[in-house]
Amino acid sequence: DIVMTQSPLSLPVTPGEPASISCRSNQSLLHSNGFNYLDWYLQKPGQSPRLLISLGSNRASGVPDRFSGSGSGTDFTLKISRVEAEDVGLYYCMQPLQTPFTFGPGTKVDL
């Protein structure tokens, strides 16, 4: 199974300031089609997860452009250019390259 790790596991943020979360996998997530199979999700308290970023860097529909994803192979980053209060919650990376799909442990972002 592909093992996903995230850092930090807890991230205090300040509205208006940037924030960054790292995600690493123990195997390359680069598919033969040239895309990195790495997604980012945000789960707000009491809600279902919501897709933010797919294929490493593609923002999902309706996701504000302050969110961006980057990276390739085994190292990925989610950046929030200017944090807003509504961005608090748990952020998960997930690899959909091969079954079993696996998630990182989550990064708790709060004010």
Next chain:
Amino acid sequence: QAQLVQSGAEVRQPGASVRVSCKASGYMFLSYHIHWVRQAPGQGLEWMGIINPSGGGTTFAQKLQGRVTMTRDTSTNTVYMDLSSLRSEDTAKYFCARGVHYGAFDIWGQGTMVTVSA
């Protein structure tokens, strides 16, 4: 709009079975895989398995093999997840999610809480 609506909360005794349903609407049911993900209280997300509504083919997480089944009813656009021989460790919120062709889960159900307790 596309959505997934799940059945309500369940309470079961250890050793029993549970069925959770996930009804799709607003999109072509046969065109997207459905995944099941669970989350124990205060814990992270765990992928359980996938079903292809078109042919019914399934793949499960190895740790659940033999206890989980996933089926679909194409007449009602509903997917079912059955989990048997329930243990306290199965207490969790169970989510269904639509998988797009490159694997991302773009639509999630609201979740179904399953509590296993004597």
